[in-house]
Amino acid sequence: MKPRESDKKSASLSISVLVSTGRHPITGRPGRADQDSRAVELAMNLQGGSVSLLHAGQPTEECKEALRGYLGMGIDRISLIEQSEHADITEVLTKTLKSSNPSLVLAGTQAEQGEGSGLLPFLLAESLGWSLVSGLVSIESVENGQATILQALPRGQRRRLKVRLPAIATVDESAERARQSAFGPARRGTIETISEASHIDETLASFEIKKARVRPKRLKIVKSSSARDRFKAAAAKSGGGGGQVLSDVSAQEGAEAIFKLLQEENVLKL
Amino acid sequence: MLDILMPLLLAAALVLAVVGAFRRIAMWRRGRPSPVNIMKGLTSIPKRYLVDLHHVVERDKYIAHTHVATAGGFVASMVLAIIVHGFDLASGILGWLLLLFTAIMFVGSVLVYRRRINPPARLSKGPFQRLPKSLIAFSVGMFLTTLPAVGLMPENAGSWVFALVLVVLVAWGVSELVFGMTWGGPMKHAFAGALHLGFHRRQERFGGGRSTGLKPLNLDDESSPLGVIKPEEFTWNQRLGFDACVQCGRCEAVCPAFAAGQPLNPKKLIQDMVASMTTGTDANYAGSNYPGQTGTHEVGPGGVLVAREGKALVDADTLWSCTTCRACVEECPMMIEHVDAVVDIRRHLTLEHGETPGKGADVLNNLIATDNPGGFSPNSRMNWATDLELPMLKDRDHAEVLLWLGDGVFDMRNQRTLRALIKVLRAGNVDFAVLGNDERDSGDLARRLGDEATFQSLAKRNIATLAKHSFDCIVTCDPHSFHVLKNEYGDFGGHYEVYHHSGYLNLLIDSGRVSLNKADVGTVTYHDPCYLGRYNGEYDAPRSVLKALGLEVNEMARSGYRSRCCGGGGGAPVVDVPGKQRIPDMRMEDIRETGAEIVAVGCPQCTAMLEGVVEPRPDVKDIAELVADALSDTPAPRSHADNKEPVEVVA
Ligand code: SF4
Ligand code: SF4
Numbered sequence: 001m002k003p004r005e006s007d008k009k010s011a012s013l014s015i016s017v018l019v020s021t022g023r024h025p026i027t028g029r030p031g032r033a034d035q036d037s038r039a040v041e042l043a044m045n046l047q048g049g050s051v052s053l054l055h056a057g058q059p060t061e062e063c064k065e066a067l068r069g070y071l072g073m074g075i076d077r078i079s080l081i082e083q084s085e086h087a088d089i090t091e092v093l094t095k096t097l098k099s100s101n102p103s104l105v106l107a108g109t110q111a112e113q114g115e116g117s118g119l120l121p122f123l124l125a126e127s128l129g130w131s132l133v134s135g136l137v138s139i140e141s142v143e144n145g146q147a148t149i150l151q152a153l154p155r156g157q158r159r160r161l162k163v164r165l166p167a168i169a170t171v172d173e174s175a176e177r178a179r180q181s182a183f184g185p186a187r188r189g190t191i192e193t194i195s196e197a198s199h200i201d202e203t204l205a206s207f208e209i210k211k212a213r214v215r216p217k218r219l220k221i222v223k224s225s226s227a228r229d230r231f232k233a234a235a236a237k238s239g240g241g242g243g244q245v246l247s248d249v250s251a252q253e254g255a256e257a258i259f260k261l262l263q264e265e266n267v268l269k270l
Numbered sequence: 271m272l273d274i275l276m277p278l279l280l281a282a283a284l285v286l287a288v289v290g291a292f293r294r295i296a297m298w299r300r301g302r303p304s305p306v307n308i309m310k311g312l313t314s315i316p317k318r319y320l321v322d323l324h325h326v327v328e329r330d331k332y333i334a335h336t337h338v339a340t341a342g343g344f345v346a347s348m349v350l351a352i353i354v355h356g357f358d359l360a361s362g363i364l365g366w367l368l369l370l371f372t373a374i375m376f377v378g379s380v381l382v383y384r385r386r387i388n389p390p391a392r393l394s395k396g397p398f399q400r401l402p403k404s405l406i407a408f409s410v411g412m413f414l415t416t417l418p419a420v421g422l423m424p425e426n427a428g429s430w431v432f433a434l435v436l437v438v439l440v441a442w443g444v445s446e447l448v449f450g451m452t453w454g455g456p457m458k459h460a461f462a463g464a465l466h467l468g469f470h471r472r473q474e475r476f477g478g479g480r481s482t483g484l485k486p487l488n489l490d491d492e493s494s495p496l497g498v499i500k501p502e503e504f505t506w507n508q509r510l511g512f513d514a515c516v517q518c519g520r521c522e523a524v525c526p527a528f529a530a531g532q533p534l535n536p537k538k539l540i541q542d543m544v545a546s547m548t549t550g551t552d553a554n555y556a557g558s559n560y561p562g563q564t565g566t567h568e569v570g571p572g573g574v575l576v577a578r579e580g581k582a583l584v585d586a587d588t589l590w591s592c593t594t595c596r597a598c599v600e601e602c603p604m605m606i607e608h609v610d611a612v613v614d615i616r617r618h619l620t621l622e623h624g625e626t627p628g629k630g631a632d633v634l635n636n637l638i639a640t641d642n643p644g645g646f647s648p649n650s651r652m653n654w655a656t657d658l659e660l661p662m663l664k665d666r667d668h669a670e671v672l673l674w675l676g677d678g679v680f681d682m683r684n685q686r687t688l689r690a691l692i693k694v695l696r697a698g699n700v701d702f703a704v705l706g707n708d709e710r711d712s713g714d715l716a717r718r719l720g721d722e723a724t725f726q727s728l729a730k731r732n733i734a735t736l737a738k739h740s741f742d743c744i745v746t747c748d749p750h751s752f753h754v755l756k757n758e759y760g761d762f763g764g765h766y767e768v769y770h771h772s773g774y775l776n777l778l779i780d781s782g783r784v785s786l787n788k789a790d791v792g793t794v795t796y797h798d799p800c801y802l803g804r805y806n807g808e809y810d811a812p813r814s815v816l817k818a819l820g821l822e823v824n825e826m827a828r829s830g831y832r833s834r835c836c837g838g839g840g841g842a843p844v845v846d847v848p849g850k851q852r853i854p855d856m857r858m859e860d861i862r863e864t865g866a867e868i869v870a871v872g873c874p875q876c877t878a879m880l881e882g883v884v885e886p887r888p889d890v891k892d893i894a895e896l897v898a899d900a901l902s903d904t905p906a907p908r909s910h911a912d913n914k915e916p917v918e919v920v921a
Contacts, residue, residue, distance in 0.1 A: 024639040026647045031639060072624065180624030180631035183723040184496045 013049040013142050016097060018107040018120075019078070021057065021066035025112075030062045032069035035108025037178035039136075039171040040070055043106055044179075046139055054096065056081040056089040059193055071189030072181030080193045086205040087198035090120065094127045095196075104147065105168040109134065115204060118170070125168045133161060136169040138176070155235055275437050276355040276415060283444040284352075290452030291461065297547055298513065301506035302495075304471055311468030314476070318467040322476050326603045330520075336381040340405060341460070343375025344447060347412055354419060365420035372413040379405035392519025392537070396556025401446065401456045408443020411436050454548065459516035463604050466514040469507045470605060482596065482805040483757035484613055487722045497617025497720065500573045501546035504614065512543040512611075514604040517557055521598030521608065526835045526857075527591040527842075531850025533560040534591035536598040536608045542567075542583050543611060546575055552583065560588055561849070576615060578623060589615050590627055591847045594718050594840030595800040600831055616720030626719050628845035634721050641710035641728065642677050643844075651675070651707045654685045658692060661703040663739045669703035671695070671774070672739070674746035674755065677711050678874040683881065684747075687874065690898035691747055691771055697901050698783040702745070708735050714750040717758070718840040726762065729754070733764035743767040745774045747894060749801035749873045750839070756806065770802055772812040772872045772893050779818045779897075788820035789900040791891070795824045795866035797857065797880070798833035799873035812872050812893055819900050824864040834860060838875035854879040858887055870896060 017040050022033030043051040053070055057063055059082050067078050081096060083089055097105060110118035125132035135152040142148075142165070151159045152172040163169070222233035246257055262268040328334045350368040353359050383402035389395070415436050417423040451457040467476075474481035488494045495503050504512075521536035522528055528535050538552075538560055545552050550569040563585070569575065570582030576589070592612045599608055619625045626634060636645035652660070663669055673695070678684030695702050713728035744766050746752050756768040769777075778784045796816060802808045809830050816823055828834045837843065837853025858880060861869045868889045871877050880890045 026645070027640050029639050074624075180620075180626060180634070182621055182624030183721070184622040187492065 013046065013104065014100075014102045015043045015046065015049050015051050015104045015106060016100065016102040017043050017051060017053050018093070018105065019053050019055050019067065019070050020108065020111045021055070021063050021113070022069070023113040030066035032066065032178065032181060033108055033112045034178075035110070035171050035173055035175075037070065037073070037181075038173070038175040039106040039108055040073055040075065041176055041178040042136070042139060042171060044073065044075075045176075046142070049142075051075065052100070052102070053078040054081070054093070055079070056083050056087075056093055056096075056196075058083060058085055064191055067191055068186040068189065069181045071191075072183065072186030073179055074182075074185050075189060077190040077192055080191050082193055082195045084198040084200065086200050088201035088204065090123045090127065091199050092196045093120075093124055097124065097128060101166070103142075103145075103165045105130075105166070106136070107168070107170050109170045109172060114209075115207075121168050121170050128166075128168075131163055131167045133163055133167060133169040135172040137172050137174055155232075273355075273358065275433075276440070277358070279437065279441055279444060280352055280356050283448040286449035287452050290449050294452050294454075294458075294461070294513070298510045299506050300502050300547075301504050301509040302502070304505035304507050306469045306507065311465075313468075315464050315468045318476050319464065323463075323467060323603055323605070326601070326605075329601075332381070333385070333518075336378050336385065339374050339378030340382060341378075343371045343373075343378055343409070344405070346371040347375055347409070348448070351412055351416075354416065365416055368416050369413060369420060372409045372416065376406065376409035376413065379409055390519075390523075391558055392523045394517035394519065394537070394541075394555070394557035396554065397456045398517060398556070404443055404446035404450075407439045408447055411439025411443055415440060456516075459514055459604065462510055462514040463516070466507070466511050466604060466606075469510060471505060471507045471511070471610070472607065475605065480807055482753070483761070484610070484717060486726070486761045487617065489723060489726060495618075496621040496722070497619070498611075498614040499575060499618040499622070501543065501569075501575065502573075503618075504543070504611070508607070508611065508614075509543075509547055511604070511606045512540050513547070515540045515544065515606055516604060517541065518603065519557060520601040520603065521606075522558060524597040524601050524832065524834075526593060526595060526597065526837060526853045527847075527849070528561060529856060530837070530853045531561045532587075532591035532847050533562050533585060533849075534588050535560050539584065539588065539611065540606055540608065542575070545569075546573075546583055550583075560585070576619065578625070584615075586619060586625065586627070587847050589619070590845040591842070591849070592840055593800070593835045593837055593842040593853070595835035596804040597800070597832070597835065600804050613718065613720060616718075617722055618720070620720035621723060626721070626845065627847075630719050630841065630845050633841075633844050634716060634719060634724060637711055637713075637716050637721075637724050637728065641731075642680060643711060643715055644677070644680050646680050648710070649707050651679050651709060652704075654679055654682075655688075655692075658689070660692070660706070662706045663703040663741065664706070664708065666703050668740040669701055670742050671700055671702035672736075672741040672744045673702045673704050674712075674744050674748070674751055675704055675709060676746060676748035676751045676874065678748060681874065681878070683877060684874040687747055687877070687892040687894050690892065691894040693898045694775060694778070694784060694894060694901065695745075698778045700778070700783070703741070705735060705739075710735075712748075712751040712754040713758075714754045715841055715844070717754070719844065729759055729762050729764070733759055733762055736764060736766070743769055743774075745769045745771055747771040747872070747874070747892065749799045749805070750875065753801045753805045770806070770808060770811070770872065772802070772815055773808060775893065775897055776811040776815050776818075779815060784897075785902045786818055786897065786900045787902045789896055791821070791896065791899075792867035793824055793865060794821045794868045794870055795826055795861055795864040795888075796829065796870045797826070797836065797861065797876055798829055799871070799876050800833065800835050800839055802872055803833055804831055812870070815893055815897060816870060819896055821870075821896075823870075824866050826860045826864055828860055836873075836876040836879040838873075838879040843875075843879070854883050858883040861888055868896075 019036045020033045022031045024031055043049060053075055055067055055078060059080055070078060081092055107121050110116050121132060133149060133151060136149055137152045138150045140148040145165050147163045147165055149161050149163060151161055152174050153159055220233060222230050224230055246254060327337060347368060350364060350371060354364055354368050379402055382405060386399055386402050446455055447457055451461040472481035487496060498504055517537060519537050525536050535558060537557055541555050542552055546569050551566055553566045567581060567583050570577040575583050576586050589612050594609050596609055633643045636643050640646060641648050663672060675688060678688060710728050710732050713725035717725035744755055749770055752768055752770045755766055794816060796812060798809060813823055834857050835853060836857050866888050868891050869880065870891055870893055872893050877890055877892060
């Protein structure tokens, strides 16, 4: 009987959530992926929004069982775009999203199995020409084609952003936990399979996929008498080191600096 | 005048009663079907009333005698009155008998009246306060009316005023006692109660039997409802059962959650179910409320018992407070099944809405993903016992005993109990083996939390695993696993001979397979686990093990079938509904009252709950630990090479 956040205004906002099949970290059993289910939770809590779930992959029994986990949250249907093994799903998702034209696409930051590179949302944003926000923790409001959102930063900090829609946002693991998945709606919900041609990713097919092993990490011992310093050191996410801080510059100058950096880093190849 | 009015009065009352009866039956039948044998049911009523029901009523001697006098007197008087006054056959002994029975009934009524002068808090007031007066009115009225019929008073004695007074008295009496029975007055309990005895959903309970396993949901049929949220979703005989409640409050008096100030009162819960079938509001209820609750409650929109937002007849917290200890069921003279109703509604909340409160969702997710409630790796089940070199059943063709370890393997406290038990089994040369990492949670917790789907999945997989092996019996130190394996796996094809470790230890001691020294541990009391005692009727074995240890048990006031729950059952610690005090603290108070230095237990849950009470307090020891400590050193002959004792290594 938990009251849901339900006063967020967003008239007729259509949200697509890209959901993957999860893999339990200990037993490897299929189920909801944690970040993806948080994305579904965020979408469901937006009042007045219409939520549709999208999965592209092999329509195996395991996959369907995992998808039922999302249906159990109270979702009526999931569209399952049939793809063969090693398919690159960027193209087919781009096509689907172009035709359904949602205002907002949510996804987890990274899949729990398979390639798990976390690149898909970026590739989609690029091919759709939409903006992308990473680390989404909550959507505060949606008005006039603009969403006000909170983005997670290291050490519990939050940044409020305004994003022009349509946009793609990846959901951080600190977003609100997904509600319990219930058996009844999971069983009743529909998984609608849609056949689409697969675009096989040859490189991916040549990969050998192994279980990840946790590597031992050298701890940085901070000898400080202040608990705050020790905590900061323990909780710090590794920073990039260099870089430069630009302040009081015009948008043009800022964009140029970013563009230059991306070229230097070989992210943009012209 | 009387000889015209009386037959009319009686006939009218009977006709109204029959009409009421049909309406009431139609109301019950609005529930879901539950097949019963009508003839067998009806004919079984008298015996069940005299034996099974009276067995429970008898626990309160005062009310037992009162009830016999009043109910017996009334039934006999009514039958005789129909003959004497209805058909005017006062001749001979009949009239005198009628006088006798109305007199007996009068005595009973006065006793009822006395009980009602300063009634204990558990009794409901309201119309029940009126009942003794109605009983007196009937018995007095009928007595006086009969006097002329046997010639003790002249016909037409007294004025017409006197006759009118008699008519009014008898009319008052029959309206309460005859058609009041089928139109919803306090005497409804007699009508519904009698039929409930015949058409009870758990027929096995009668004639000394026991039926405590939850009824499975049919998950294969997608149209069959997942639990209950509307009153019509109970089976018709469950509805009949609710209607039989006489509001005696015996259940309320024993409910640990009620005593702890959690928002649960089993009597009010049953009355709310009655309200949901009739008026839809609890405004007329005149007993104690759910602790902490005030105001009136109504059936929610769409006829739901529990609202997901806002309020309806029952709050979800009420249902989640129940520890499923069955104390209420054990005490209920009307044989009502409170726990079934609680779990039915929990099933709906969990399976349809995913609203298991507290840590419920986490625990269920863990059970689904890792087969244990703590979310530990299933491959680490045996980590605690690496040094014990336990024989694995999968390496063996057959074992005498399959030792079911339970989820206690992940709990350091329970590991001590398990070690003690294994020490004793080895001392007795018992040929035992374990399932190791192939064992899963029994499903008890999931089922009590309403997640029937997860329970069935665990149960079916465990049954499949067990089917691959050969063993004579299962022994476990967890009464919850014991109950589920013994009583609830049968519905899915798993039938085993299961022992609680206290029962098995008792066998070992009796047959001389282990010999014990006297335990020198001071004074001892014993706490009956609900799932061993009330669920399975095992009260003697643990006590006789303690006796074999030379220990005399200082019994608590509430022991045996009246044992008070430790607060650990039914997922109550997982959902953790707040109250005024904690149930284990109350139980520890019971233990302290006996002056015992040690409380012997036989359940990992009870151990955890009771050890959670702050010190200083009596020590909590599992029966297995007490036995292991008292094993005598005379080495028993070894028969199995693979029951290796750890060899001492001299470096
Ligand atoms: S449910 Fe049973 S024990 Fe409780 S008040 Fe009703 S009749 Fe009495
Ligand atoms: S089972 Fe126990 S806790 Fe639940 S209502 Fe009955 S007495 Fe109370």
